[in-house]
Amino acid sequence: MHNPVKSESFKPELTIASPGRINLIGEHTDYNMGFVFPAAIDRRIEFRIRRNGNLDECNVYSTDFKKLLSFSLEEVKPSEEEWENYILGVVFEIQKLGHLLKGFDCQLQSDLPIGAGISSSAAMECGLAFALNSLFDLGLSKMDIILLSQRAEHNFVGTQCGIMDQYASVMGQTNQAILLDCRNVTHEMIPLHLEPYTLLLLNTNVSHNLASSEYNTRRSECEQGIEILKNSGMKINSLRDISEDDLIESKRNLSPVIFKRCLYVVRENQRVLRAASALKENHLEEFGKLMYQSHDGLKNEYEVSCPELDFLVDYAQNSPHVLGSRMMGGGFGGCTINLVRKDYVDSYIEEIKKAYNQEFGIDLDPIQVNPSRGTFAMS
Numbered sequence: 090m091h092n093p094v095k096s097e098s099f100k101p102e103l104t105i106a107s108p109g110r111i112n113l114i115g116e117h118t119d120y121n122m123g124f125v126f127p128a129a130i131d132r133r134i135e136f137r138i139r140r141n142g143n144l145d146e147c148n149v150y151s152t153d154f155k156k157l158l159s160f161s162l163e164e165v166k167p168s169e170e171e172w173e174n175y176i177l178g179v180v181f182e183i184q185k186l187g188h189l190l191k192g193f194d195c196q197l198q199s200d201l202p203i204g205a206g207i208s209s210s211a212a213m214e215c216g217l218a219f220a221l222n223s224l225f226d227l228g229l230s231k232m233d234i235i236l237l238s239q240r241a242e243h244n245f246v247g248t249q250c251g252i253m254d255q256y257a258s259v260m261g262q263t264n265q266a267i268l269l270d271c272r273n274v275t276h277e278m279i280p281l282h283l284e285p286y287t288l289l290l291l292n293t294n295v296s297h298n299l300a301s302s303e304y305n306t307r308r309s310e311c312e313q314g315i316e317i318l319k320n321s322g323m324k325i326n327s328l329r330d331i332s333e334d335d336l337i338e339s340k341r342n343l344s345p346v347i348f349k350r351c352l353y354v355v356r357e358n359q360r361v362l363r364a365a366s367a368l369k370e371n372h373l374e375e376f377g378k379l380m381y382q383s384h385d386g387l388k389n390e391y392e393v394s395c396p397e398l399d400f401l402v403d404y405a406q407n408s409p410h411v412l413g414s415r416m417m418g419g420g421f422g423g424c425t426i427n428l429v430r431k432d433y434v435d436s437y438i439e440e441i442k443k444a445y446n447q448e449f450g451i452d453l454d455p456i457q458v459n460p461s462r463g464t465f466a467m468s
């Protein structure tokens with residue numbers, strides 16, 4: 090039987106838009122209680138949703154992938170299909186909080202590329218949580234939506250992610266970046282004035298499948314570092330609490346790998362704060378230098394880059410019209426974020442696409458984005 094949720098004439102009660110995010114600087118610092126500097130963007134997933142009158146039957150249809158997920162609210166458990174886990178995980182976490190859901194039908198449509206490091210996953214989780222909250226009047230706050238979406242990712246998808254992606258997707262504001270302190274979970278909005286430069290994402294179109302397992306490994310390496318430092322007598326709770334000098338003094342207690350990981354995190358936190366000041370004072374060159382340093386740390390100390398990302402950053406470094414470039418997100422593929430002179434963007438894209446294709450035989454996709462508002466109801 091043709092499911093009505095697949096139909097083009099599907100009439101929703103509500104339409105919710107949930108954006109992806111960029112991160113200006115501050116990678117792998119969120120789960121280390123540090124600072125990050127993301128913004129929501131004007132690429133998003135739309136959720137067209139309505140109650141279907143059933144007690145427990147739900148249907149979610151992706152118009153892009155032409156895939157239907159049907160499940161019962163009484164039996165929500167992880168699936169083999171990754172995209173289904175974003176949906177199921179959110180429903181599970183909402184029910185776990187004791188909220189009563191009923192059957193719903195939902196159509197999804199997205200212009201967010203998957204695996205590009207711009208958080209289509211957080212957009213999916215937060216958008217559905219936001220939609221169900223409105224549809225069933227659950228009384229969840231924005232912070233509840235962020236936290237339950239993060240738990241969905243931990244428990245159903247299996248990535249022990251930090252809070253950055255969900256926070257940015259929900260809290261974003263037009264033309265602003267979010268300087269988020271992940272220890273207190275408080276933020277300062279910083280207006281983005283980048284003229285005569287602009288942000289350009291370059292999607293490598295590779296997504297090495299190390300990403301999730303290596304992500305969890307990095308997280309546990311940082312935890313091991315903290316344990317060792319604590320056992321050596323330091324009064325710290327996270328890598329946020331230690332200075333670069335103190336870490337270097339403790340180098341002998343740590344294995345070379347753990348030391349490198351910790352050093353990266355401590356330095357990256359400092360870079361985020363310096364980058365925020367640089368932006369406030371309109372020092373774009375300083376901001377760009379910090380982007381390059383961040384990439385260098387991600388490549389050599391945290392070791393989450395890959396040849397395709399490094400190629401793009403090296404290329405940028407040789408271009409007089411690019412002030413900064415770095416890999417963005419968890420790593421092992423996805424996008425670089427670049428600060429490029431506006432009037433040079435088109436020729437830069439043409440040039441770097443050609444060079445990338447010659448080197449790897451892969452198409453490079455430029456994605457132009459604007460800092461935009463967080464998850465919202467379109468109607």
Ligand code: GLA
Binds near residue numbers: 115116254
């Ligand atoms: C992924 C995670 C985030 C963050 C970044 C790296 O996007 O979901 O929590 O850790 O990687 O900065």
